Amino acid sequence: MDKMNHIFNKETWDEVALINPEGNILTGYTKEKFWDFEVKIEGLNQDTIFLDLGCGIGRIAKWVSPLIKEYYGVDFSTEMIKKAKEIFKDHKNVNFFVNNGIDLEFEDNKFDVVYVFLLFQHMTKENTLNYIKEVYRILKKGGIFFANNIGLAEKYEGGLTNDEIEKAMRPFKILNKEKTKCYYDIKCQK
Numbered sequence: 001m002d003k004m005n006h007i008f009n010k011e012t013w014d015e016v017a018l019i020n021p022e023g024n025i026l027t028g029y030t031k032e033k034f035w036d037f038e039v040k041i042e043g044l045n046q047d048t049i050f051l052d053l054g055c056g057i058g059r060i061a062k063w064v065s066p067l068i069k070e071y072y073g074v075d076f077s078t079e080m081i082k083k084a085k086e087i088f089k090d091h092k093n094v095n096f097f098v099n100n101g102i103d104l105e106f107e108d109n110k111f112d113v114v115y116v117f118l119l120f121q122h123m124t125k126e127n128t129l130n131y132i133k134e135v136y137r138i139l140k141k142g143g144i145f146f147a148n149n150i151g152l153a154e155k156y157e158g159g160l161t162n163d164e165i166e167k168a169m170r171p172f173k174i175l176n177k178e179k180t181k182c183y184y185d186i187k188c189q190k
Helices: 010-019 021-025 031-036 059-067 078-087 125-138 162-168
Strands: 049-053 070-075 094-098 111-116 139-151 173-179 183-189
Antiparallel strands (some): 139 183
């Protein structure tokens, strides 16, 4: 069986941002339906500092920013971040940054929550593993890391095996780990 290859470069994501970001981030969604796709994350409060890794145009910000102290969205697509900044320009606790797609330029122990939604299946194995290390570094002690759609190695180019997931997550306390047909979804704590 051929593996799916959803690893896209920065130029591809910049192009997607200019054409139809909503429909390409959540395939088949209209602009209206895209923003109504609610995200529920337990444990958020007015002291929470939240990082949305691979934020795109900031869909998660709509749901979490009213509940938390600070929202940070990071993406390597300059065009996605431009759109996100325009959409959320009136939100005082929302910040967006372009990064290099390899590491995270934040200080150690900054975030209470790091959330990764629909990102890792688009990355190389090396970048996914590096991001997991970086998340551990920037997450506060007791902080929560939500990672969904970590592609299975047998299904995706760039995907991880169960052993690779176990090794990468070893510094964390795994609170929940689910394996679907194509992905791992993991919730863990530093």
